[in-house]
Amino acid sequence: xxxxxxxxxxxxxxxxxxxxxxxxCEEWKTYAGELFDAAxxxxxxxxxxxVFESIVKSDRMxxxxxxxxxxxxxxxxxxxxxxxxxxxxxxxxxxxxxxCRLTGAQIAGARAKTEKYFEYRKPESGDPRDGQKGPxxxx
Numbered sequence: 001x002x003x004x005x006x007x008x009x010x011x012x013x014x015x016x017x018x019x020x021x022x023x024x025c026e027e028w029k030t031y032a033g034e035l036f037d038a039a040x041x042x043x044x045x046x047x048x049x050x051v052f053e054s055i056v057k058s059d060r061m062x063x064x065x066x067x068x069x070x071x072x073x074x075x076x077x078x079x080x081x082x083x084x085x086x087x088x089x090x091x092x093x094x095x096x097x098x099x100c101r102l103t104g105a106q107i108a109g110a111r112a113k114t115e116k117y118f119e120y121r122k123p124e125s126g127d128p129r130d131g132q133k134g135p136x137x138x139x
Contacts, residue, residue, distance in 0.1 A: 022102065
């Protein structure tokens with residue numbers, strides 16, 4: 001699993017707007033639309049790379065996927081439709097039945113796999129002690 005996918009899975013529960021333990025594509029689109037509208041301060045319906053940074057500051061998850069993922073036509077700017085309608089990585093990975101809904105159990109199961117993934121990844125520094133738990137190692 002890529003780092004980007006892991007971040008999306010970890011964030012999925014926060015998109016449950018009505019708190020029914022199911023996240024739908026519509027709830028995701030509502031969330032994404034709110035972020036876009038807040039960033040589009042001049043209300044021209046366009047977000048460029050600079051303005052996209054305000055979205056990243058609101059939700060660091062967008063730092064992992066980046067501007068280019070949403071810029072479908074490669075013109076260096078995002079329309080609301082490009083941003084809101086782009087398939088969410090968590091749904092692509094977890095919604096195997098193409099129902100456009102993720103249950104709490106699906107999200108929890110994926111998070112457990114994600115945590116295991118991050119727990120066993122090789123440390124970036126190359127020092128095998130980095131990231132390990134134990135005396136003198138952050139615990």
